[in-house]
Amino acid sequence: MKQSPELQKIQEAMRPGRLTKTGFLGSDSRPLADILAEDEATVARLGLTHAAIATRMAYFREKGEAGLGLAVDVPPHFEVRVDGVRGRLPCPFAHPGLYPKIFCQVHNQKTGETVTYSDLQIHLIGDHGFYEGRGSPYRLEPETLVQVLEITPEE
Amino acid sequence: MLNEFLLGVGVVTGLNAFLALLLVLAERTLSHYGPCTLTINDEKKLVVPGGQDLLSTLKREGLFIPSACGGRGSCGLCKVTVLDGGDPLATEIPWLKPEEIARHVRLACQVRIKHDLRLQLPREWFAIRQFQATVVSIRDLTHDIKELRLRLVDPPEIEFQAGQFIQLEVPPYELTDEPVYRAYSISSPPSNRREIELEIRYVPNGLCTTWVHRHLNVGDPVTFNGPYGQFVLRPGNRPIIAIAGGSGMAPLKAIFLDMAEKGIARSARYFFGARSRRDLFLVEEMKALETRIPGFQFIPALSNPLPEDRWEGETGLITEVAARHVPDASGAEAYLCGSSFLIKAAIAMLTERGMPRERIYFDDFG
Numbered sequence: 001m002k003q004s005p006e007l008q009k010i011q012e013a014m015r016p017g018r019l020t021k022t023g024f025l026g027s028d029s030r031p032l033a034d035i036l037a038e039d040e041a042t043v044a045r046l047g048l049t050h051a052a053i054a055t056r057m058a059y060f061r062e063k064g065e066a067g068l069g070l071a072v073d074v075p076p077h078f079e080v081r082v083d084g085v086r087g088r089l090p091c092p093f094a095h096p097g098l099y100p101k102i103f104c105q106v107h108n109q110k111t112g113e114t115v116t117y118s119d120l121q122i123h124l125i126g127d128h129g130f131y132e133g134r135g136s137p138y139r140l141e142p143e144t145l146v147q148v149l150e151i152t153p154e155e
Numbered sequence: 156m157l158n159e160f161l162l163g164v165g166v167v168t169g170l171n172a173f174l175a176l177l178l179v180l181a182e183r184t185l186s187h188y189g190p191c192t193l194t195i196n197d198e199k200k201l202v203v204p205g206g207q208d209l210l211s212t213l214k215r216e217g218l219f220i221p222s223a224c225g226g227r228g229s230c231g232l233c234k235v236t237v238l239d240g241g242d243p244l245a246t247e248i249p250w251l252k253p254e255e256i257a258r259h260v261r262l263a264c265q266v267r268i269k270h271d272l273r274l275q276l277p278r279e280w281f282a283i284r285q286f287q288a289t290v291v292s293i294r295d296l297t298h299d300i301k302e303l304r305l306r307l308v309d310p311p312e313i314e315f316q317a318g319q320f321i322q323l324e325v326p327p328y329e330l331t332d333e334p335v336y337r338a339y340s341i342s343s344p345p346s347n348r349r350e351i352e353l354e355i356r357y358v359p360n361g362l363c364t365t366w367v368h369r370h371l372n373v374g375d376p377v378t379f380n381g382p383y384g385q386f387v388l389r390p391g392n393r394p395i396i397a398i399a400g401g402s403g404m405a406p407l408k409a410i411f412l413d414m415a416e417k418g419i420a421r422s423a424r425y426f427f428g429a430r431s432r433r434d435l436f437l438v439e440e441m442k443a444l445e446t447r448i449p450g451f452q453f454i455p456a457l458s459n460p461l462p463e464d465r466w467e468g469e470t471g472l473i474t475e476v477a478a479r480h481v482p483d484a485s486g487a488e489a490y491l492c493g494s495s496f497l498i499k500a501a502i503a504m505l506t507e508r509g510m511p512r513e514r515i516y517f518d519d520f521g
Contacts, residue, residue: 069493073459082496086338102495
């Protein structure tokens, strides 16, 4: 897929040390347009949308906030902890404002799997379809999110 | 045909190399600002090389500014008054209140020194030093919180107030190729100047917590700077209400140990929240303070005790438990430490019970 100058500029901002220490791309050397296209195809193959995935992530984030930093049970079989550390992160797609460094850890007690994501990542997935590059320590595989958070296509 | 193609490739490559060279030369000449003078509080003058950011320049001069993100502009802590430093950058605006902008407050990490600058810095920052230390013990407090005990090497002693924090330097390792700094409260009392203790909760993929939990060993050298912060016990005789959860234990433990050592007898109730027994720690140590501080009461609570915990103590969210014990908070003052959600909920609970907002003290990690 051809990369627009706008995407190229955003990809530059995603490199380590620009907006965040580790950046958003990991060891992924592909153009951002290709990264987005591959995840877009994966999500479509799963019968879902980025918005549906982000909505489910935000659901757990909201439920977990009630624990005031401690884990809470979320029916039917999830344990969720939402906590924060000092600092805020900007959106590399140049949306205004900063996202607090709040992370949501969802443990699926049925499968034993856990995923962790930040407020910024809910935004990046929901609004930009961006799951971070391969090799990024914060990359969220769409399949993993769908499996652990038990996201099903709407009828 | 092939020759023309190769010639084209050669010309483009040569042009790119020429432009790259021009950029390097421009970087070295146009952005060379020469020596600049920093005048601090109209008293102290420092002559420093221009072109660098203010935060790292001051650090090199032995002046440590609070910063939790290592100069990435993502923590908003390194606020300094720069009287002739120009307008704040777009990256600073979200962190600055209008009144701070009017007072020429800037984020030191975002200010590039291009000419002489006049700075206003709080005097307490002049006492901040860098310390070399050795890890003398690492103890598991819970499944995800470790207690780190550091023995100071150079300088061999530190002076601080109970409740203050330091910035731990994370050296380059598999998750970072340059040093990064993270802030942690000191959990030991100031009476022991040769050692400090930290309580560090593991954060998934956290640069510092991963290093501490997975890589750091007893005997390793570490570097930190400090002390920082205003989260300290205020003088007076007002009853104290302390509320914490998780690694928020650290500064409050230091404050109450300090009170015990100094014989400060103030009515104090310390509410500490955990999910289940496995998340609770230092209960015996905190309970022991009830005999050392007249009027002190430690009230641990579990939000979701397991049957095997055989828990007979308080249950519920820690703010709910505190609310049951404190029908009227108007005459007290509060010290809060924990997640931003806990602090927000505790502030709401306390102000509903009559506590003036200005008597609620906390470390703002938001």
